[in-house]
Amino acid sequence: MNDSPIIKLFVVGFPKPFIKCVYKAHWITLTSHPQFNGKKDTNNRIQYSYCLSLGEAALKGNTIVSVHNLTKRFGNIIALDKLSLRMDYGVFGLIGPNGAGKTTLLRILLGLIEADGGSSIVLEQDTATHSFEIRQRIGVLHERPTYPSSLTVGHFLKRVSNLYETSEDIDILLKRVELLNAKERRIRALSAGMHQKLGIAQALIGKPELVFLDEPTSNLDVMARVDLLRTIRDVHRNEGVSFCIISHVLSELERVCDNVAFINKGKTVVQGPIQEIINEYSSNQYNVVVSDPHILCKDLQTINDVMHVEVTGAKTLTIMVTTNNPKQLRTDIERCARLKGVNVYEMEKSHSLEQAFVEVMRNG
Ligand SMILES: Nc1ncnc2c1ncn2[C@@H]1O[C@H](COP(=O)(O)OP(=O)(O)O)[C@@H](O)[C@H]1O
Ligand SMILES: [Mg+2]
Missing domain, CATH: 3.40.50.300 (P-loop containing nucleotide triphosphate hydrolases)
Structure with missing residues (x-):
């Protein structure tokens, strides 16, 4: 006797690839053979009905x-x-x-x-x-x-x-x-x-x-x-x-x-x-896209909280900071850029698994 929850599924169109995918996942198992109803809906799509029961793994959070x-x-x-x-x-x-x-x-x-x-x-x-x-x-x-x-x-x-x-x-x-x-x-x-x-x-x-x-x-x-x-x-x-x-x-x-x-x-x-x-573990590193990174590089070092600035591309700077306040950082960078006549196009925290890994290994 199978006391797993049963899902009754009623689908239209061509659901076989979907059913195959669900079936192969094994955390949901097809307990009865697909029954072809043969009827068509108003858009002329064939209707199918299936009976699925949740497998053990699904019940245990996969x-x-x-x-x-x-x-x-x-x-x-x-x-x-x-x-x-x-x-x-x-x-x-x-x-x-x-x-x-x-x-x-x-x-x-x-x-x-x-x-x-x-x-x-x-x-x-x-x-x-x-x-x-x-x-x-x-x-x-x-x-x-x-x-x-x-x-x-x-x-x-x-x-x-x-x-x-x-x-x-x-x-x-x-x-x-x-x-x-x-x-x-x-x-x-x-x-x-x-x-x-x-x-x-x-x-x-x-x-x-x-x-x-x-x-x-x-x-x-x-x-x-x-x-x-x-x-x-x-x-x-x-x-x-x-x-x-x-x-x-x-x-x-x-x-x-x-x-x-x-x-x-x-x-x-x-x-x-x-x-x-x-x-959670990526370090505080930002990538900033500007019109001329070389002109700005030195000035950004003078901003409070900025630890290190590096030109990493024709238009990008990578900045390491100690702050968790990106709003203030953006304001400070834009102020520096204005003084030098440089445009700031984009600023975003650089997230990567590699950085997270280095950070985790360094601390633990
Ligand atoms: N059959 C073995 N005999 C002796 N030492 C082993 C054996 N297999 C693995 N080790 C040691 O166990 C540690 C973990 O090895 P392993 O599991 O192969 O690491 P990884 O796959 O992460 O590189 C290593 O120090 C390795 O030298
Ligand atoms: Mg290995």
Whole structure:
């Protein structure tokens, strides 16, 4: 007997992609087959009715991973030191410097190694006792993966699909990661970006609810990084698959993640929605666009609260201040600019995940 709340959905038009997306998210499960009503509304659109029931994860606020006081030692090295964190449904960024414990955490979540203490739950199942069941429901792209280089992309994915005993449509899989035109290419002939996309494609085999990607952009050039992260975002948006991206390339994570955690020396330093963290921890730095930054640069140093001024572009100055009063700062800058005959076009606080990270690490 299923006592989850039931949602009755009545929709018009062509709702299949929507239903597919909701269904694949797994936090809402379709309990009855879609019933085609066959009627048309006044705009000649076909009407459908569906019956959905909320899955367990939805009832628990969409938490997909929760880790409590996790500890792991390798001899004298403490890789994880009572680490606690929570990942919600969406795209999650696990950020930390080299040696912070990111890969160790991943290996425990996958059940590849055992923790010395604490607990970890993935998709509502305990990693210590249910790693087999968890692995059926997740996908992984490991750090520095190697694939059989003499196989073609299509052949390799077919083999992985057979291993999972799923009849995956390889063409659709390759389309999802924009790699269909490389299907007949041998793996050794792929570019670094294509290689990582192949890694995402193999991680998506078996319709996982959650995919872990360990440093997926580390050896890619800027264009390939942007492209790969867009692919990840699209797969999440279109199909509801959650991702955990482990990385230290912060500027790119900013564009793709909903929530992040900073970890350092085996501990979680800060975690939460990305915008909240950026707003809270970004230092007091402003970007000011003016008609002539060089003329103004020295004078701005004399303003109270201004610590440092730098010309950072043909029309921009970056100013570090101690004040939390941007109104007064703007008035002071405009006064200086007027005296020098310089126009101020724009002034805004510069927010970035990178700045927030530096600030958090400096203080903690
Ligand atoms: N198998 C291992 N044997 C000994 N030390 C290890 C092992 N795996 C990881 N470590 C150590 O644990 C710490 C965390 O490593 P890791 O989780 O790989 O960090 P990250 O992925 O954040 O760079 C590091 O000091 C690393 O040297
Ligand atoms: Mg690592």
